[in-house]
Amino acid sequence: xxxxxxxxxxVIVGAGVAGLSAAHRLTSAGxxxxxxxxxxxxxxxxxxxxxxxxxxxxxxxxxSTAYPELRLTPGLDALVLRPFAPGVLVHSDGRRHLAGAxxxxxxxxxxxxxxxxxxxxxxxxxxSWVPSLGRAGGPTAADVPRVRAAAPLGSAxxxxxxxxxxxxxxxxxxxxxxxxxxxxxxxxxxxxxxxxRTIDGFLRPLLAALLCDPELTTSSRCADLALRAFxxxxxxxxxGGAETLPELLAQALPPGTVHTGVRVTSxxxxxxxxxxxxxxxxxxxxxxxxxxxxxxxxxxxxxxxFHRLTVVHHTTDEPPATGAALLLDADRGGPVxxxxxxxxxxxSRAPGGRVLVSSTVLGPPPADLDTAVRxxxxxxxxxxxxxxxxxxxxxxxxxxPAMRPPHDLRRPVRLLAxxxxxxxxxxxxxxxxxxxxxxxxxxxxxxxxxxxxxxxQADPLPSARAA
Numbered sequence: 459x460x461x462x463x464x465x466x467x468x469v470i471v472g473a474g475v476a477g478l479s480a481a482h483r484l485t486s487a488g489x490x491x492x493x494x495x496x497x498x499x500x501x502x503x504x505x506x507x508x509x510x511x512x513x514x515x516x517x518x519x520x521x522s523t524a525y526p527e528l529r530l531t532p533g534l535d536a537l538v539l540r541p542f543a544p545g546v547l548v549h550s551d552g553r554r555h556l557a558g559a560x561x562x563x564x565x566x567x568x569x570x571x572x573x574x575x576x577x578x579x580x581x582x583x584x585x586s587w588v589p590s591l592g593r594a595g596g597p598t599a600a601d602v603p604r605v606r607a608a609a610p611l612g613s614a615x616x617x618x619x620x621x622x623x624x625x626x627x628x629x630x631x632x633x634x635x636x637x638x639x640x641x642x643x644x645x646x647x648x649x650x651x652x653x654x655r656t657i658d659g660f661l662r663p664l665l666a667a668l669l670c671d672p673e674l675t676t677s678s679r680c681a682d683l684a685l686r687a688f689x690x691x692x693x694x695x696x697x698g699g700a701e702t703l704p705e706l707l708a709q710a711l712p713p714g715t716v717h718t719g720v721r722v723t724s725x726x727x728x729x730x731x732x733x734x735x736x737x738x739x740x741x742x743x744x745x746x747x748x749x750x751x752x753x754x755x756x757x758x759x760x761x762x763x764f765h766r767l768t769v770v771h772h773t774t775d776e777p778p779a780t781g782a783a784l785l786l787d788a789d790r791g792g793p794v795x796x797x798x799x800x801x802x803x804x805x806s807r808a809p810g811g812r813v814l815v816s817s818t819v820l821g822p823p824p825a826d827l828d829t830a831v832r833x834x835x836x837x838x839x840x841x842x843x844x845x846x847x848x849x850x851x852x853x854x855x856x857x858x859p860a861m862r863p864p865h866d867l868r869r870p871v872r873l874l875a876x877x878x879x880x881x882x883x884x885x886x887x888x889x890x891x892x893x894x895x896x897x898x899x900x901x902x903x904x905x906x907x908x909x910x911x912x913x914x915q916a917d918p919l920p921s922a923r924a925a
Contacts, residue, residue, distance in 0.1 A: 466492040469740045474502030476896040477746030478707035482532040483900035494720040506699030511809035513699040516852040524691025527893035533710035538697035540804040543783040550788040612655040628690035646678030663786035667796040670765040670858045677865035727876030749883035764856035768819040771849040777813045778839040792834025793819045859887045871899040
């Protein structure tokens with residue numbers, strides 16, 4: 459029973475995906491919950507701008523169909539995921555190559571058989587699942603070149619070994635993966651004997667897209683988790699834009715749960731002070747803001763470094779011939795790390811007959827961003843971009859928390875009885891990490907309040923040893 463002195467059992471500060479998903483778990487257990495958000499909208503960094511019928515993500519985080527929390531989180535039953543084409547396109551030495559498309563038939567055994575066959579063959583050609591793209595956008599026999607040691611993505615043997623490794627990784631238990639020594643990702647890959655050409659030609663640009671870290675300074679365990687999700691699922695986008703995910707969560711909560719335009723000035727274990735509505739008394743407080751905002755309310759919380767990114771959105775009447783593929787730049791020949799014809803992945807993001815191309819620049823943007831991006835995109839897509847229209851440019855200085863080693867994959871969400879914190883800065887810097895940290899926090903709150911919560915496993919990974 460709610461005591462008269464309390465206005466809510468739990469007050470959640472922040473209406474991003476972490477706060478909203480935690481609110482679902484609490485309300486479904488009968489715990490009265492109030493979600494307070496400073497902005498006039500929900501979603502935090504997962505926001506989408508509407509321009510002339512286009513839906514333009516501000517950060518454009520990539521999701522994976524292998525993220526378990528997308529299936530476990532209440533309120534996301536109506537979420538529609540639009541997958542990219544299998545694998546990724548890698549631009550290297552002036553050509554586009556399909557890489558990382560793990561064969562569905564034969565599994566690891568078939569991939570290992572391919573390694574042995576290629577290793578024993580005196581002359582080989584590229585495997586059928588690693589073609590370059592012809593001008594019409596699809597692979598043809600003429601597009602499968604003879605592979606030599608200097609091939610952009612490594613030899614055919616290197617490519618087959620990579621596919622076998624990805625196939626094994628997709629089925630590897632998480633506990634075994636996390637038992638590996640932790641190093642910066644670049645050092646760990648080299649220590650495992652991965653050829654430098656495979657790292658620079660495929661793994662570096664791929665992890666740059668997944669983790670926003672082209673230098674591979676991320677913890678090898680976090681990089682392994684990202685590669686495991688890539689190998690075990692499909693990269694995808696939420697239909698309708700990134701904001702769809704938090705909006706679905708907010709709409710499915712009981713009316714009056716979410717309050718926008720409320721600025722929280724201080725927190726304690728049993729109260730939240732706001733600038734607009736005075737003090738709100740409660741039995742527990744959950745901080746679900748970004749790391750810097752959380753540390754402002756609770757001095758002493760660690761604030762990580764962040765990866766900076768810029769998303770540039772263009773439209774054109776002539777669609778590039780890459781289809782629904784994610785295009786990476788292995789040559790690092792310009793500011794764009796990865797780009798895609800987003801309207802081919804999710805047609806709802808562009809009005810009929812128009813094409814939406816979204817490109818991500820990592821780190822500080824160049825001085826003449828528009829010219830540099832257009833020039834780079836012309837090389838990546840193999841077509842003129844002079845007539846492309848720039849729809850929007852979104853700069854985010856603190857877009858993704860850095861996960862350099864040693865990185866605690868499960869930072870404590872319970873600071874003390876009555877005070878909790880969640881977000882991607884407490885887990886992995888992904889939507890999966892944000893949702894899972896909320897899962898852990900909700901479970902801790904329900905345990906401390908003595909409420910009966912969901913029976914789903916909240917923490918499938920080993921818990922952190924240190925506070």
